[in-house]
Amino acid sequence: MKRLFSLLTSMVVSLTMMAQGWPAQYEGVMLQGFYWDSYTDTNWEKLASQADELSQFFELIWVPNSAYANSTSNNMGYHPVYWFNHRSAFGTEAQLRNMISIFNQKGLGVIEDVVINHRASVNSNWLNFPKETYNGIEYQLTAADICNNDEAKDNGYNPTGAADTGEGWGGARDLDHTGENVQKNVNAYLDFLLHDLGYKGFRYDFVKGYAAKYVGQYNKTAQPEFSVGECWDGNKTVVTNWINGTKQDGVIQSAAFDFPLKYYINDAFSQGKWSRLNDGCLANDNNYKRYAVTFVDNHDTGRFGECPLYANVEAANAFILTMPGTPCVWLSHWKAYKTTIKKLILTRKAAGINNQSAILTKSASTNGYVLNVEGSKGKLLLLLGEATADTNGYKLALEGTNFKLYATENVDLSALEDIHEETFVAPSFCTVADGEVCAFFEAPTSWTTVKCWAWDANNNYTGGAWPGTTCTKVGANNGKKVWKWTYSGSLTTLPKYIIFNNANGQQTADLNFKNGGYYDEAGSLQGVVTDIRTINTIHIQPLSSTAIYTLSGQKVGGTPHRGMYIVNGKKYVVR
Template sequence: MKLQCLALSVLMATAFNAQADIPENNTDILLQGFHWTSASYGNWYTQVAANADEIADAGFDMIWLPPPTQASSDEGYLPEQLNDLNSNYGTETELASLITTLHNKGIEVLADVVINHRNGTGSWCGFANPSWSTQAITSDDEAWSASGSDCSGTAGNADSGDGYSAARDIDHSQSFVQTSIEDWMNSTLKGVGFDGWRYDYVKGYSGSYVGIYNNATSPSFSVGEYWSTLCYYNNSCSDGSYPNAHRQLLMNWIDATGGTSAVFDFTTKGLLNRALETYDYSVLKDSDGKPQGAIGWWPSHSVTFVDNHDTGPSESCSSGQNYWPVPCDKVMQAYAYVLTHPGIPSVYYAHYFNWNLGSQIKGLMALRKAQGLNSNSTVTIDTAKQGLYAAYIDGKVAMKMGSTSWSPSGSNWTLYQSGNDWAVWYKAG
């Protein structure tokens, strides 16, 4: 029955594709345009604007900017006044100028949309700009029972996802909440120039609400952060279906949005971590011979990445959050995988601009573009074992990771780029 259920999920995914706003055979590459400590710079928008020429020249099609609204946390992930676009990253005027600069270079701009939770202004539950009643707060939020809370009034319905203790969990079943969020996205965020959305902490509320918001706002692109624990094979797993069970969560969330949103491929992220830590690349190949992550099941709706502001370091290996990083000396191995394989690849700003990896990443991006690799490219895995991963992509690109020697079979292969334990080839003619 398990295999039948998994097959059904793939069939559902195919059915939703016909209705989704996410394009097939997508050649776009996304840049995460900040890192965890970017807010401390005080003028982050102007710094990104200063790098706009390089961002465009590298071939980035989209950039994801940090949470733009006024918040009680420096980084913006505890939003308060949604309609106030003056933040620690810069002023609303500087934000609008940056977006205009990026648009003039043909780059779409995604806002980091934090709507799972919200902090009150001046109190636990006093929401201003826009104003919401206490019915916006889920009935099972800790504010109703926590010591020191000043919340009183009528609560909303139960949470539709995981709780979040640092702020008030928002009840998206309330029609006034939906209308207010849609107005904020359509008027305030689109008003300053944003084209699409990166949804934060989407496991905190039902994916159906992302579908509602996307249908109401028509983003150019949408991607959700569904980050859940990944149990590796042979690593104290209680369920032998991992990582299938993990990527099934991602499939279920995409289905819940009606196929209107992509999702970050945290399955691939975790498996890359594992492979690069142990050099056991067998974890990257599933029983059907496909990539083991979400890209093996629904690649057009999967955004792959090496690290982000939460999982990895910032300006250097020892800075930032580092919650779930790729080993610092293996980052380019990971990019050799992400930038040649299906899915929609995302590049981390710190890796490109702070780690002196920009030229290597730019080279891999150029090859992806030149060879027409896209979100639905076909992967033929030649080897996935201890010490070696090797694959052909669309029959036009070959790549390897690991300490074991390997080169593509046949003629007309040219080595394009290589580094410590990785190499990429293209087929001439």
């Protein structure tokens, strides 16, 4: 009897610990595995094929909403129609299940993008929702489950639910979470995600659309290992009030994205306002850093017209990967700075930094910032900008543009030695002639034309009349059209800045110009296109009598692996 009581007690404690929003002392790092319109680049099969690599660095991967939204092409899924049918623009349900299974086997938990603030109808009838079956029980929403102040009431419909408990959303019908039937449907949906599909946790979309207590209730019932809410607000109090609002029986039920810190990161890394990193956010508050999911950008903020960080992106990722909280790396940054981010993650893990690690020093000056954090295995010292500090007792782990990261001497950094620089390989249709001044841009799918505006302090390189020179479409990559701008004037200098726009009010921010630069739709510089020739290893075999060297000048013996090499004085890429 005593053993049975102990077992039951253990089970209750275990369940209670799981239901506390986000694990304590958590050392994991999350990847946001998509960007807006990344259907080709991040379909389920392509993500699954990267499981071996991703699982070496990340414990969690957040994927887009997989529920069927009445279309399997060019649809991000944020207006779901079905909850128990999971075919989408990213793949079939079978492909989804296979991806989740592979990730779970590799120890990489999948976080679903849960959209329960609103629901779309199956056709032009705004209140026509599908009947679905799960575990032998039928589920369906009706007009009685839609908030009575939803836009439907002004368009010939009669929603009869209670008033909305949060902000409205005009794109789909706002659900009445006070109602028993909505709660029944949501609880079944979340159970399906966890116990049928195999997700490990939830990213709740647009949580300002309904009262926080409902996320708490749903999580207490579903018991996800991980839960994070998109409380998009730069005011820390708003975010902490939401976190506290999820409490059930006095226990917090969900973490939140640290949006206040995101805005401070923009100010610090793009404008040099380093003191902003000391302002109030979740990650530097001992009461809330456990529930802080930090990020530099995501699929929303990183889009054109939103609030992406364009400057010092690498250094900003170094910052969140040194701070407490659970860092969430955006896929676009992972692709652009993969080598550096891999080393940053390994350094964080080597020092034992977790979401509740102690910040020993956070000091801002006019020219930089010093951050000192203590992990379970050592300390990390991050110098940003031109900041300096006493590094006695520390060793340099890695450095990049505007950052240096040190670890105490006892920290084992040997894993970093296995990380080698990855070469950017542009699409084959991107070419640069000798002496050509140009740039490439992977445009949003909605853009039908692309203009370029390039300038420096003294000159304009695109005609001097906005919106600038028309770019040329040169091909498509990952489902995105790629456009090229080439300078055709007589100036012998290079532009300092560049903007891409659609001649219809949408544009990137002011980007630093890099000749031959390949920019994604968020304005991130993915790499530089050169006149380097691309060849396969089988084409090198006949050159066995010719010396092959690495970029550092070391002679290569045998068949070279993937990377960049010097052959007969020219650069070659081996894929």
